[in-house]
Amino acid sequence: MTNNIDPLNQLWQQQSVEKPDVLVTKKQWKNTQLKHRMYALLDILSLVLPFGFVLFYADKLDSFTRILLICVFALCVPFVAYLIWLRRFAIGWSSSDTEQHIQKLRKQITNNIKIAFVTKHSVWPSTLMPVVHLGGLYYLNILPLEKIMAKAPYSIAILVVVLPIVWIWANKRQNRFINDLAKLNQLLDTGSIK
Incomplete structure:
Protein backbone atom coordinates (compact mmCIF):
# COMPACT_ATOMS: atom_id res chain seq x y z
CA MET A 1 0.00 0.00 0.00
CA THR A 2 1.22 3.40 -0.92
CA ASN A 3 0.57 6.32 1.27
CA ASN A 4 -0.67 8.99 -1.20
CA ILE A 5 -1.42 11.93 1.04
CA ASP A 6 -2.05 15.14 -0.82
CA PRO A 7 0.02 17.87 0.93
CA LEU A 8 -2.29 20.62 -0.33
CA ASN A 9 -5.31 18.85 1.12
CA GLN A 10 -3.52 18.39 4.43
CA LEU A 11 -2.56 22.06 4.52
CA TRP A 12 -6.13 23.07 3.76
CA GLN A 13 -7.48 20.86 6.56
CA GLN A 14 -5.01 22.27 9.08
CA GLN A 15 -5.90 25.93 8.50
CA SER A 16 -7.97 27.60 11.14
CA VAL A 17 -11.38 28.85 10.19
CA GLU A 18 -12.43 32.29 11.36
CA LYS A 19 -15.96 32.23 12.60
CA PRO A 20 -17.97 35.37 11.99
CA ASP A 21 -18.46 37.54 15.03
CA VAL A 22 -22.21 37.41 15.50
CA LEU A 23 -22.23 40.40 17.84
CA VAL A 24 -20.40 42.58 15.28
CA THR A 25 -22.77 41.44 12.53
CA LYS A 26 -25.82 42.20 14.69
CA LYS A 27 -24.41 45.61 15.60
CA GLN A 28 -23.78 46.41 11.92
CA TRP A 29 -27.30 45.31 11.04
CA LYS A 30 -28.85 47.43 13.82
CA ASN A 31 -26.81 50.39 12.54
CA THR A 32 -28.11 49.77 9.00
CA GLN A 33 -31.69 49.58 10.26
CA LEU A 34 -31.26 52.82 12.20
CA LYS A 35 -29.83 54.59 9.15
CA HIS A 36 -32.72 53.48 6.93
CA ARG A 37 -35.26 54.50 9.56
CA MET A 38 -33.62 57.93 9.80
CA TYR A 39 -33.57 58.25 6.01
CA ALA A 40 -37.28 57.30 5.92
CA LEU A 41 -37.98 59.92 8.58
CA LEU A 49 -42.22 70.57 6.39
CA PRO A 50 -42.74 72.25 2.98
CA PHE A 51 -46.45 71.38 3.09
CA GLY A 52 -46.64 72.93 6.57
CA PHE A 53 -44.80 75.98 5.24
CA VAL A 54 -47.34 76.37 2.44
CA LEU A 55 -50.24 76.01 4.88
CA PHE A 56 -48.75 78.39 7.43
CA TYR A 57 -47.73 81.08 4.94
CA ALA A 58 -50.49 80.54 2.37
CA LEU A 68 -46.13 75.59 -7.83
CA LEU A 69 -45.35 74.32 -4.32
CA ILE A 70 -48.55 72.27 -4.21
CA CYS A 71 -47.67 70.73 -7.60
CA VAL A 72 -44.15 69.92 -6.39
CA PHE A 73 -45.64 68.38 -3.25
CA ALA A 74 -48.05 66.29 -5.34
CA LEU A 75 -45.17 65.09 -7.53
CA CYS A 76 -42.96 64.31 -4.54
CA VAL A 77 -45.48 62.15 -2.66
CA PRO A 78 -45.12 59.16 -5.04
CA PHE A 79 -41.31 59.48 -4.99
CA VAL A 80 -41.17 59.51 -1.20
CA ALA A 81 -43.57 56.56 -1.05
CA TYR A 82 -41.33 54.73 -3.54
CA LEU A 83 -38.18 55.47 -1.51
CA ILE A 84 -39.79 54.24 1.70
CA TRP A 85 -41.05 51.15 -0.11
CA LEU A 86 -37.49 50.48 -1.31
CA ARG A 87 -36.27 50.71 2.29
CA ARG A 88 -38.80 48.14 3.51
CA PHE A 89 -36.27 45.30 3.84
CA ALA A 90 -33.95 47.32 6.06
CA ILE A 91 -36.54 49.20 8.11
CA GLY A 92 -38.05 46.21 9.84
CA TRP A 93 -37.01 42.75 8.96
CA SER A 94 -35.76 39.89 10.99
CA SER A 95 -34.59 36.67 9.48
CA SER A 96 -35.15 33.23 10.86
CA ASP A 97 -32.29 31.63 8.96
CA THR A 98 -29.16 32.47 7.00
CA GLU A 99 -30.70 31.84 3.57
CA GLN A 100 -33.57 34.21 4.28
CA HIS A 101 -31.15 36.83 5.61
CA ILE A 102 -28.92 36.58 2.51
CA GLN A 103 -31.88 36.92 0.15
CA LYS A 104 -33.21 39.97 1.98
CA LEU A 105 -29.73 41.47 2.13
CA ARG A 106 -29.38 40.99 -1.62
CA LYS A 107 -32.77 42.62 -2.21
CA GLN A 108 -31.94 45.55 0.09
CA ILE A 109 -28.60 46.17 -1.61
CA THR A 110 -30.39 46.13 -4.97
CA ASN A 111 -32.92 48.59 -3.56
CA ASN A 112 -30.10 50.75 -2.17
CA ILE A 113 -28.75 51.02 -5.73
CA LYS A 114 -32.18 52.21 -6.87
CA ILE A 115 -32.44 54.69 -3.97
CA ALA A 116 -29.03 56.16 -4.82
CA PHE A 117 -30.01 56.35 -8.51
CA VAL A 118 -33.26 58.20 -7.72
CA THR A 119 -31.44 60.54 -5.32
CA LYS A 120 -28.73 61.27 -7.88
CA HIS A 121 -31.22 62.02 -10.63
CA SER A 122 -33.50 64.10 -8.40
CA VAL A 123 -30.81 66.79 -8.69
CA TRP A 124 -31.87 67.62 -12.26
CA PRO A 125 -35.49 68.56 -11.48
CA ASN A 141 -45.59 90.14 -13.51
CA ILE A 142 -45.78 89.08 -9.87
CA LEU A 143 -42.33 90.47 -9.08
CA PRO A 144 -40.37 93.14 -10.92
CA LEU A 145 -37.12 92.13 -12.57
CA GLU A 146 -35.07 93.96 -9.93
CA LYS A 147 -36.48 91.84 -7.09
CA ILE A 148 -36.02 88.65 -9.12
CA MET A 149 -32.41 89.60 -9.84
CA ALA A 150 -31.93 90.18 -6.10
CA LYS A 151 -33.30 86.69 -5.30
CA ALA A 152 -31.51 84.87 -8.12
CA PRO A 153 -28.00 84.87 -6.55
CA TYR A 154 -29.34 83.03 -3.48
CA SER A 155 -31.00 80.40 -5.63
CA ILE A 156 -27.90 80.04 -7.80
CA ALA A 157 -25.67 79.74 -4.72
CA ILE A 158 -27.80 76.91 -3.37
CA LEU A 159 -27.81 75.18 -6.75
CA VAL A 160 -24.04 75.52 -7.19
CA VAL A 161 -23.12 74.41 -3.67
CA VAL A 162 -25.72 71.91 -2.47
CA LEU A 163 -26.84 70.03 -5.57
CA PRO A 164 -23.37 68.95 -6.80
CA ILE A 165 -22.64 67.65 -3.29
CA VAL A 166 -25.86 65.64 -3.32
CA TRP A 167 -25.09 64.28 -6.79
CA ILE A 168 -21.52 63.25 -5.85
CA TRP A 169 -22.70 61.66 -2.59
CA ALA A 170 -25.47 59.69 -4.32
CA ASN A 171 -23.15 58.62 -7.14
CA LYS A 172 -20.58 57.31 -4.65
CA ARG A 173 -23.29 55.43 -2.75
CA GLN A 174 -24.64 53.93 -5.96
CA ASN A 175 -21.17 52.72 -6.99
CA ARG A 176 -20.49 51.35 -3.50
CA PHE A 177 -23.76 49.40 -3.48
CA ILE A 178 -23.07 48.06 -6.98
CA ASN A 179 -19.69 46.80 -5.73
CA ASP A 180 -21.25 45.37 -2.55
CA LEU A 181 -23.83 43.47 -4.59
CA ALA A 182 -21.15 42.16 -6.96
CA LYS A 183 -19.07 40.95 -3.99
CA LEU A 184 -22.07 39.29 -2.37
CA ASN A 185 -23.06 37.60 -5.63
CA GLN A 186 -19.48 36.43 -6.14
CA LEU A 187 -19.38 34.95 -2.64
CA LEU A 188 -22.69 33.21 -3.26
CA ASP A 189 -21.60 31.94 -6.70
CA THR A 190 -18.33 30.52 -5.41
CA GLY A 191 -20.04 28.90 -2.45
CA SER A 192 -18.03 30.89 0.08
CA ILE A 193 -21.24 31.60 1.95
CA LYS A 194 -24.34 29.49 1.97
Missing part, protein backbone atom coordinates in the same frame (compact mmCIF):
# COMPACT_ATOMS: atom_id res chain seq x y z
CA LEU A 42 -36.08 62.53 6.54
CA ASP A 43 -38.04 61.49 3.44
CA ILE A 44 -41.31 62.04 5.29
CA LEU A 45 -40.11 65.34 6.78
CA SER A 46 -39.13 66.50 3.29
CA LEU A 47 -42.85 66.39 2.50
CA VAL A 48 -44.37 67.48 5.78
CA ASP A 59 -51.89 84.04 2.81
CA LYS A 60 -48.41 85.59 2.29
CA LEU A 61 -47.53 83.60 -0.84
CA ASP A 62 -48.56 84.66 -4.29
CA SER A 63 -50.89 82.28 -6.12
CA PHE A 64 -48.23 81.15 -8.60
CA THR A 65 -45.78 80.15 -5.84
CA ARG A 66 -48.55 78.46 -3.85
CA ILE A 67 -49.71 76.45 -6.89
CA SER A 126 -34.26 70.40 -8.39
CA THR A 127 -32.06 72.49 -10.66
CA LEU A 128 -35.05 73.48 -12.79
CA MET A 129 -37.28 74.43 -9.86
CA PRO A 130 -35.82 77.90 -9.10
CA VAL A 131 -35.64 78.67 -12.82
CA VAL A 132 -39.33 77.82 -13.27
CA HIS A 133 -40.25 79.71 -10.10
CA LEU A 134 -38.33 82.90 -10.85
CA GLY A 135 -39.26 82.74 -14.54
CA GLY A 136 -42.94 82.37 -13.64
CA LEU A 137 -42.78 85.27 -11.20
CA TYR A 138 -41.31 87.44 -13.93
CA TYR A 139 -43.59 86.21 -16.74
CA LEU A 140 -46.75 86.69 -14.68
Whole structure:
Protein backbone atom coordinates (compact mmCIF):
# COMPACT_ATOMS: atom_id res chain seq x y z
CA MET A 1 0.00 0.00 0.00
CA THR A 2 1.22 3.40 -0.92
CA ASN A 3 0.57 6.32 1.27
CA ASN A 4 -0.67 8.99 -1.20
CA ILE A 5 -1.42 11.93 1.04
CA ASP A 6 -2.05 15.14 -0.82
CA PRO A 7 0.02 17.87 0.93
CA LEU A 8 -2.29 20.62 -0.33
CA ASN A 9 -5.31 18.85 1.12
CA GLN A 10 -3.52 18.39 4.43
CA LEU A 11 -2.56 22.06 4.52
CA TRP A 12 -6.13 23.07 3.76
CA GLN A 13 -7.48 20.86 6.56
CA GLN A 14 -5.01 22.27 9.08
CA GLN A 15 -5.90 25.93 8.50
CA SER A 16 -7.97 27.60 11.14
CA VAL A 17 -11.38 28.85 10.19
CA GLU A 18 -12.43 32.29 11.36
CA LYS A 19 -15.96 32.23 12.60
CA PRO A 20 -17.97 35.37 11.99
CA ASP A 21 -18.46 37.54 15.03
CA VAL A 22 -22.21 37.41 15.50
CA LEU A 23 -22.23 40.40 17.84
CA VAL A 24 -20.40 42.58 15.28
CA THR A 25 -22.77 41.44 12.53
CA LYS A 26 -25.82 42.20 14.69
CA LYS A 27 -24.41 45.61 15.60
CA GLN A 28 -23.78 46.41 11.92
CA TRP A 29 -27.30 45.31 11.04
CA LYS A 30 -28.85 47.43 13.82
CA ASN A 31 -26.81 50.39 12.54
CA THR A 32 -28.11 49.77 9.00
CA GLN A 33 -31.69 49.58 10.26
CA LEU A 34 -31.26 52.82 12.20
CA LYS A 35 -29.83 54.59 9.15
CA HIS A 36 -32.72 53.48 6.93
CA ARG A 37 -35.26 54.50 9.56
CA MET A 38 -33.62 57.93 9.80
CA TYR A 39 -33.57 58.25 6.01
CA ALA A 40 -37.28 57.30 5.92
CA LEU A 41 -37.98 59.92 8.58
CA LEU A 42 -36.08 62.53 6.54
CA ASP A 43 -38.04 61.49 3.44
CA ILE A 44 -41.31 62.04 5.29
CA LEU A 45 -40.11 65.34 6.78
CA SER A 46 -39.13 66.50 3.29
CA LEU A 47 -42.85 66.39 2.50
CA VAL A 48 -44.37 67.48 5.78
CA LEU A 49 -42.22 70.57 6.39
CA PRO A 50 -42.74 72.25 2.98
CA PHE A 51 -46.45 71.38 3.09
CA GLY A 52 -46.64 72.93 6.57
CA PHE A 53 -44.80 75.98 5.24
CA VAL A 54 -47.34 76.37 2.44
CA LEU A 55 -50.24 76.01 4.88
CA PHE A 56 -48.75 78.39 7.43
CA TYR A 57 -47.73 81.08 4.94
CA ALA A 58 -50.49 80.54 2.37
CA ASP A 59 -51.89 84.04 2.81
CA LYS A 60 -48.41 85.59 2.29
CA LEU A 61 -47.53 83.60 -0.84
CA ASP A 62 -48.56 84.66 -4.29
CA SER A 63 -50.89 82.28 -6.12
CA PHE A 64 -48.23 81.15 -8.60
CA THR A 65 -45.78 80.15 -5.84
CA ARG A 66 -48.55 78.46 -3.85
CA ILE A 67 -49.71 76.45 -6.89
CA LEU A 68 -46.13 75.59 -7.83
CA LEU A 69 -45.35 74.32 -4.32
CA ILE A 70 -48.55 72.27 -4.21
CA CYS A 71 -47.67 70.73 -7.60
CA VAL A 72 -44.15 69.92 -6.39
CA PHE A 73 -45.64 68.38 -3.25
CA ALA A 74 -48.05 66.29 -5.34
CA LEU A 75 -45.17 65.09 -7.53
CA CYS A 76 -42.96 64.31 -4.54
CA VAL A 77 -45.48 62.15 -2.66
CA PRO A 78 -45.12 59.16 -5.04
CA PHE A 79 -41.31 59.48 -4.99
CA VAL A 80 -41.17 59.51 -1.20
CA ALA A 81 -43.57 56.56 -1.05
CA TYR A 82 -41.33 54.73 -3.54
CA LEU A 83 -38.18 55.47 -1.51
CA ILE A 84 -39.79 54.24 1.70
CA TRP A 85 -41.05 51.15 -0.11
CA LEU A 86 -37.49 50.48 -1.31
CA ARG A 87 -36.27 50.71 2.29
CA ARG A 88 -38.80 48.14 3.51
CA PHE A 89 -36.27 45.30 3.84
CA ALA A 90 -33.95 47.32 6.06
CA ILE A 91 -36.54 49.20 8.11
CA GLY A 92 -38.05 46.21 9.84
CA TRP A 93 -37.01 42.75 8.96
CA SER A 94 -35.76 39.89 10.99
CA SER A 95 -34.59 36.67 9.48
CA SER A 96 -35.15 33.23 10.86
CA ASP A 97 -32.29 31.63 8.96
CA THR A 98 -29.16 32.47 7.00
CA GLU A 99 -30.70 31.84 3.57
CA GLN A 100 -33.57 34.21 4.28
CA HIS A 101 -31.15 36.83 5.61
CA ILE A 102 -28.92 36.58 2.51
CA GLN A 103 -31.88 36.92 0.15
CA LYS A 104 -33.21 39.97 1.98
CA LEU A 105 -29.73 41.47 2.13
CA ARG A 106 -29.38 40.99 -1.62
CA LYS A 107 -32.77 42.62 -2.21
CA GLN A 108 -31.94 45.55 0.09
CA ILE A 109 -28.60 46.17 -1.61
CA THR A 110 -30.39 46.13 -4.97
CA ASN A 111 -32.92 48.59 -3.56
CA ASN A 112 -30.10 50.75 -2.17
CA ILE A 113 -28.75 51.02 -5.73
CA LYS A 114 -32.18 52.21 -6.87
CA ILE A 115 -32.44 54.69 -3.97
CA ALA A 116 -29.03 56.16 -4.82
CA PHE A 117 -30.01 56.35 -8.51
CA VAL A 118 -33.26 58.20 -7.72
CA THR A 119 -31.44 60.54 -5.32
CA LYS A 120 -28.73 61.27 -7.88
CA HIS A 121 -31.22 62.02 -10.63
CA SER A 122 -33.50 64.10 -8.40
CA VAL A 123 -30.81 66.79 -8.69
CA TRP A 124 -31.87 67.62 -12.26
CA PRO A 125 -35.49 68.56 -11.48
CA SER A 126 -34.26 70.40 -8.39
CA THR A 127 -32.06 72.49 -10.66
CA LEU A 128 -35.05 73.48 -12.79
CA MET A 129 -37.28 74.43 -9.86
CA PRO A 130 -35.82 77.90 -9.10
CA VAL A 131 -35.64 78.67 -12.82
CA VAL A 132 -39.33 77.82 -13.27
CA HIS A 133 -40.25 79.71 -10.10
CA LEU A 134 -38.33 82.90 -10.85
CA GLY A 135 -39.26 82.74 -14.54
CA GLY A 136 -42.94 82.37 -13.64
CA LEU A 137 -42.78 85.27 -11.20
CA TYR A 138 -41.31 87.44 -13.93
CA TYR A 139 -43.59 86.21 -16.74
CA LEU A 140 -46.75 86.69 -14.68
CA ASN A 141 -45.59 90.14 -13.51
CA ILE A 142 -45.78 89.08 -9.87
CA LEU A 143 -42.33 90.47 -9.08
CA PRO A 144 -40.37 93.14 -10.92
CA LEU A 145 -37.12 92.13 -12.57
CA GLU A 146 -35.07 93.96 -9.93
CA LYS A 147 -36.48 91.84 -7.09
CA ILE A 148 -36.02 88.65 -9.12
CA MET A 149 -32.41 89.60 -9.84
CA ALA A 150 -31.93 90.18 -6.10
CA LYS A 151 -33.30 86.69 -5.30
CA ALA A 152 -31.51 84.87 -8.12
CA PRO A 153 -28.00 84.87 -6.55
CA TYR A 154 -29.34 83.03 -3.48
CA SER A 155 -31.00 80.40 -5.63
CA ILE A 156 -27.90 80.04 -7.80
CA ALA A 157 -25.67 79.74 -4.72
CA ILE A 158 -27.80 76.91 -3.37
CA LEU A 159 -27.81 75.18 -6.75
CA VAL A 160 -24.04 75.52 -7.19
CA VAL A 161 -23.12 74.41 -3.67
CA VAL A 162 -25.72 71.91 -2.47
CA LEU A 163 -26.84 70.03 -5.57
CA PRO A 164 -23.37 68.95 -6.80
CA ILE A 165 -22.64 67.65 -3.29
CA VAL A 166 -25.86 65.64 -3.32
CA TRP A 167 -25.09 64.28 -6.79
CA ILE A 168 -21.52 63.25 -5.85
CA TRP A 169 -22.70 61.66 -2.59
CA ALA A 170 -25.47 59.69 -4.32
CA ASN A 171 -23.15 58.62 -7.14
CA LYS A 172 -20.58 57.31 -4.65
CA ARG A 173 -23.29 55.43 -2.75
CA GLN A 174 -24.64 53.93 -5.96
CA ASN A 175 -21.17 52.72 -6.99
CA ARG A 176 -20.49 51.35 -3.50
CA PHE A 177 -23.76 49.40 -3.48
CA ILE A 178 -23.07 48.06 -6.98
CA ASN A 179 -19.69 46.80 -5.73
CA ASP A 180 -21.25 45.37 -2.55
CA LEU A 181 -23.83 43.47 -4.59
CA ALA A 182 -21.15 42.16 -6.96
CA LYS A 183 -19.07 40.95 -3.99
CA LEU A 184 -22.07 39.29 -2.37
CA ASN A 185 -23.06 37.60 -5.63
CA GLN A 186 -19.48 36.43 -6.14
CA LEU A 187 -19.38 34.95 -2.64
CA LEU A 188 -22.69 33.21 -3.26
CA ASP A 189 -21.60 31.94 -6.70
CA THR A 190 -18.33 30.52 -5.41
CA GLY A 191 -20.04 28.90 -2.45
CA SER A 192 -18.03 30.89 0.08
CA ILE A 193 -21.24 31.60 1.95
CA LYS A 194 -24.34 29.49 1.97
